[in-house]
Amino acid sequence: MWSFFARDPSKDFPYEIGDIVTGLEDKSVWALHQAKKKGTNEDVSVFVFDLRTGNETQFDVARAAVKRLKTLRHPSILTYLDSLETEKVLYLATEFVVPLETHLAQLSREGHQRDLYLSWGIFQITRALSFLNNDGNLRHNNVCLSSVFVNTAGEWKLGGVEYMAGAVEGTGLPIKILPTLEKYDPPEKADPSRQRLITKCSTDMWGLGCLIWEAFNGSLPQQSSLKDLNNIPKQLSTVYCELVGANPASRPNPADIITRCRKIGGYFKNDLVDALLFLEEIQIKEKNEKNRFFSSITSQLDSFPENVCQHKILPQLITAFEYGDAGSAVLMPMFKLGRLLDEVEYQKKIVPCVVKLFSSNDRATRIRLLQQLEHFIGHLQSNIVNEQIFPQVANGFMDTNPTIREQTVKSIIHLAPKLNYNNLNVEVLRHFARLQSKDDQGGIRTNTTVCLGKIAQHLHPQIRQKVLISAFIRAMRDPFPPARSAGVLALAATQQYFLLSEVATRILPALCQLTIDPEKSVRDSAFRTIKGFLGKLEKVSEDPSLRESMEADVHTATPSLSNAAATWAGWAVTAVTAKFYRSQSDTVKSITPMASKTLSKPGSLEQPSSSSISTTTSSVTSMTSLEQEESKGGDSVSDYDETWDTENWGDMEAPSGQIGMTEPRSPLPGQISGRTDRKGTDGWDMDEWGSLEEEPALEGSEACTSGGDWGSPDFVAVEGAATKSASSYSFGETAKDEVAGLTVKLPDEPRTPAAKSPSGWEENEWEPIEETGGASSKLEEARKKREERKLQRQKELEARRATRVSGGPMKLGAKKI
Template sequence: MWSFFSRDPSKDFNFEVGEIVSRLEDKSIWNLHKGKRKGSTEEVSIFVFDIRNRSESQFDTAKSAVKRLKTLRHPSILTYLDSFESDKVIYLATEYVEPLAVHLQKQSIEGPQKELYVAWGIFQITRALSFLNNDGNLKHNNVNIWSVFVNNSGEWKLGGVEYVCTAQDDGSSMYKILPSLEVYDAPEKPDPNMLKLANKCSTDMWGLGCLIWEVFNGSLNNRSSLRIQENIPKQLIQLYSELVGSNPSSRPNPADIITRCRKLGGYFKNDLVDTLLFLEEIQIKDKNEKNRFFSNLTPHLDNFPDNVCKHKILPQLITAFEYGDAGSAVLAPMFKLGRLLDEVDYQKKIVPCVVKLFSSNDRVTRSRLLQQLEFFIGHLQAGTVNEQIFPQVAHGFMDTNPTIREQTVKSVIHLAPKLSYNNLNVEVLKHFARLQSKDGQGGIRTNTTVCLGKIAQHLHPQIRQKVLISAFIRAMRDPFPPARTAGILALAATQQYYLLNEVALRILPALCQLTMDPEKSVRDSAFRTIKGFLGKLEKVSENPSLRESMEADVNTATPSLSNAAATWAGWAVTAVTAKFYRSQSDTVKSMNPMSCKMLTKPASLEQPSSSSISTTTSSVTSMTSLEHEDGSRGNDSVSDYDYDHWGDNDWGDMETHEQMASSSGSGGGDATSDPTSPPSHSGQDKVTDGWDNEEWGNLEGEQETKSEITSPSEAWSPSEITTILQESQKESLPKSPIKQSSSNQDGWDKTEFEPLEEKPGINPKLEEAKRKREERKLMRQKELETRRASKTMGGPMKLGSKKL
């Protein structure tokens, strides 16, 4: 029955007391413990006062401190949470903090980071003292390194309020209970005459001077050490000298200190203090100020301490975006700071913002999201990407603004590993096919080819075999030179996905056409790629067992980088296709469907920039132009392209469509209007594959020694003779080798044969042809023997000489 009265009353305290953190080195009547809220993971600090081991005066001081901290609310004063008093102990729960002396010893930051951080900390304590002295009409009477605490956000908080009194109290009756605190007493304290000269700020300003000295030199053990100023920054020396001056009336007011040091060149005038003060007052800033601030914030973040960025700046950015009108300018610094979060916090704080942002119709927001995609894509789950993000991204493929289309194409590089089969192999490729063939921007067509080459490893093997060659051959017929170069090098970079038969029958013929391209860069790329593919075929020809290893990756979903095929193409991995093309100008206006007609002009009229393929992935349109266009378009982001009619013209059937178009001239594949048609260098509009051109010239050369290639004993078979007779009525025959023509040395004379009339029985003209053939063979044999004899008797020939 009496168990209720024996229950421990501390169980009513809402916090659990953990291990001790610091005994505050006998500088405080409190011991600091770790703690957490019951039923939660929230960490707190608990100041514990053991009544049994303390004096009555110390007990009264502890109770006074609890009451005083309850009533003091300021961003730079320790935050009170709860308290509990029993006959054994007093608990004071505050936000989680650690003593400044301990915090400075643990800090690993150096250089500019430390300078900015310490300036911010001293500013906060000065601001807290200004609040107490000027607004609260109070004196703190205990300012030193042991009365200052630091929370998780790196903010310095003023604590140690045991000795706070009103400004009217001259302090003569105030004494420090702990002898170790007497070193911080102002020099005028024992002198009543000097106390009369003191004002409400004098005592605390002396303490502020002691704090500044301890921050740069360590704990103060002797008052005479305050004369040493070697480690104090030059910007603070003048102020420090005033703070520790012997005359109390000459010590400045904390409000005046802030005003002086916040001026240009002052100690408190730096990027970190400016940033944190702006974030504290962001609710009263207008939209232009916010955009300007966030746009300039990102480059400064590297100089800020990580704990300040993670716990102070990042939450403010998220809040400003969710509940304010900060706009898309906040995205860049927010995603940069997101790297400081662990996976759990990232999923909780950043991912919901990302999903919300992708549903925005604001062009600037979408553009900046796509630009920052690489910084957060690794934290997104595949389901989130496919169900919530990709459907929103896909709208960008059809946007009327070139910048959005281009950045959407580039974003697929980062999205591809997480996309589902349908999204990647159907939806993305459908958009890529349309952009590569119909987009009016040469840079977008080029980057579409580059992107396709880079995501090839993620495509399904069957789709890959059907799409890649057709897509890259289409790029090689583009009137834009960088697009042709991208198509060539994309073939080389993805060569492990092609069967050797396709290399011989489709790829090499298409590449050979570009060896006569008017652009030198295209020709060079074509020759280099041809040599690589020919080397591959030659190796397999010499050793057929290599064929299996060369084609090992064709039907695999995850290709191996160590097989023979990938090793052969090592030069192609670092080719131009590893980079994106940068458009010529920084500002490109949106184009209507009529602008696609520009693709039919000769390639010489559409020149690339000085650096056709650039490592940069910068946008082709500035944010200003996006904002202007977005304001005029409302929420409409649908392209002028008729997307509904694009579905049957996929890459797998591309060549079939082109052949049909060249013969029928109907539909969207008309050779004169198809933007994939190659540039006409001969004044004709007809699209040819290069193999129906008979103007090949003399492949044998002009040297007479070439005639030795033909063996003197070589004879034609009866079937070959019959074929010649059948063809003689339709076309002329080659020239005779007897004439040794310089233009066609081994050819046949057109007048060698006359048309033959077929008669039953023996054909006299056929017999005559056989006889003349034998005579020619004998003459050729004698001629060769004569040349060999003359070479043997004449001795060695000089290099480049001709012997007749």
């Protein structure tokens, strides 16, 4: 009487059974269903046998299959999870799989990727049969397309064990209760006289031949179709013919098939099979073997099936990193495969590895992380970047290895959008100021300027106003030519952030000094930039209403790309798409300067897009044409680093130690010596950049007075050109910046008897000027004296030039005797 209240046993089954999967309707006693594990929602598969649709014989076969599968454990055999038997239903839960026939229908019909994948699948089934026949002394007796399944990782799993039995040579074969399976029976089953020739593996090898045919042709219509070899690969045709031979004794052992096909030129000898077998045995491999493997697999991943990469290779790479000694070599393929994951999976699998890696003290690991940053930075949350990653990255700014410092600078390009105010506007700029002024590697100083120009849009407007111009002017005084070029290009590329008053009073005077630079590429860039800025000033002079649109981005935190300021640059717009300077420290193998490489120009500039050029500015058009002319000449393509994407700055490749000069070159008049500059203040405060605001006027006057040294009659002192009062300057043997502590080297010796000080000016040349009562007479007197001295110097300069012309040209930097 209590049976009415009995609990249904199927409710205790810990899996929720879902929709049925097609493909096994008349080929198996089971019905395959999708299912999920209760509690974890994990995807599984459940094979269901319902006694209401079958008979007792089929029920016994299904029950035997469950018992057999429960005892088998092999990577290429279907994985048993759980089972439940009731009076009317039998449940068998396994890993999530789909029928092989369904999976192959979704693959492309041809291509190298499909060929590799089929070889890996056939290898797995052959390996499973070798395990059953040789190690387990069992015969499967049902190898065909319907008995093979594919899991999420694309691995082929041998199932359909309903007819499995012990492998006793000379015994008969079991009778299959489903008529559709009879076409897979070997020919000796119908001939009792040949059954004595049956070996422990002959029946399964016939089934393997049938599976190979179906893998390339589809479901087998009849047994006679096995004679068609048209779609069988040539590498496999010999083995295939042996498998479907009429004589059971001549069929090879599965272990022999693996040995033969794994040799050079064999069907199982390819990149995919090699890679997956190596990963399965990675724990017993030597470290050198692992490094070679990880270095080679990165380029091979594109030819591997996506599901194999995502669910088979990637988890094993992560495991090798976390629990093995794979080291930094595993990073590149791991990050490349990480792009196949969705955001949830990436956060769960890759991000914890990334955070752990950044705390590593291994320099090779840190370099590889910084180099691959662009591939995973988009998946990192801002709080993780600021709290866990940036503090580790910032240590690289002070590393003794130049490669680490340079890669750290470049990494800020990708980190800047996610950094908070303090990390970006205080910490990063503090390190940038020190590197730009004190680092002994010219390439690092150059790339610091490049990076600053690239992250300008992310800086706070007030900080941006204070830092950019001073930093770029400092770069234009660097003794390293690519650093000067970077300063010019950065000014042009960020010009929408400058007030027009600063353009007129600070930027143009600084740029004019580079028009006499010994490097032609620097001069050309300077001239183009000057023309661009002058074009802006000219347009505003003609139409003052344009000033507001040109200065619209100066005080905005998120600049608009559509306003007028962004289109005045012309060629300069492409400066932000040029490439980083590639210094010797870019390579991990050696940081020793290479004297064999030379530098003739900072790099080629790319042609700007039409959408970024204003059609109303004539100066823009002329600058664009100049850029195109420059890009046609210069260094050969082999001198440039093509490993950086088109979003980078112009190629300026030269070793950081030597820049292709045959002899040392003294700094330009008014320029900062690289060594002296780096002995100044520590350069950590942003005030150091701000302190350079008054220097352009000082250097502009020095450049004019030394114009005779360059053979130019046009660079002479012009009254009233300085923006400050003359009494604010202090002239002596050296001119020093009292705020920043920067030493400015002046010409080595005077060219004329009248030049009694290194600056080319008399100590008492400037008369003190009283600002209050009775000043008019003194001003007039001082003006007359200056006019007299100016005329005297002009005559002396003309005499010197006449002497120089008659005596032949002087070598740059040579002293006059």
